[in-house]
Amino acid sequence: MTEERHYVPGSADxxxxxxxQGAGLGRSIQVGTATSAIVGASDGELEVGQIAAxxxxxxxxxxxxxxxxxxxxxxxxxxxxxxxIVEQ
Numbered sequence: 001m002t003e004e005r006h007y008v009p010g011s012a013d014x015x016x017x018x019x020x021q022g023a024g025l026g027r028s029i030q031v032g033t034a035t036s037a038i039v040g041a042s043d044g045e046l047e048v049g050q051i052a053a054x055x056x057x058x059x060x061x062x063x064x065x066x067x068x069x070x071x072x073x074x075x076x077x078x079x080x081x082x083x084x085i086v087e088q
Contacts, residue, residue, distance in 0.1 A: 001082055003036060004028075019082060027080045034059070034066050035073040044086040048074065 006016040017036045021027045031039070034055055041051045052070060056063040077083040 001039070003040075019077065021080060021082050024081050027082065029073070029076060029080060029082065031073050031077075032069060035070045035077075038070055038074065039077065039083065042083065044088075 001022055002020045004016075004018040004020060005014040006018075007014050013033070016030060017033065018028050018030050019036070019039065034052075037055045037058075038048060038051045041054070042048070048070075049067065052066045053063045055061075056066045059066075074083065078085070
């Protein structure tokens with residue numbers, strides 16, 4: 001998977017984040033910054049809830065808010081085969 005970022009000149013934060021599937025059907029899915037952060041940190045070592053809590057802490061947002069925001073995009077990435085569930 002690769003990530004594409006679109007910036008407005010002079011802006012510190014990307015305006016658009018798109019995750020691209022490197023294999024399979026080569027899908028592209030636009031995501032938000034929290035989803036991008038969770039995907040970037042997902043290496044099979046931590047649970048999504050743990051990563052979401054860390055993202056919430058770093059962004060000074062509520063963990064429940066982050067979890068709610070990323071729930072559907074993460075499900076879409078799972079359905080597309082861009083993420084997989086790792087049994088621990």
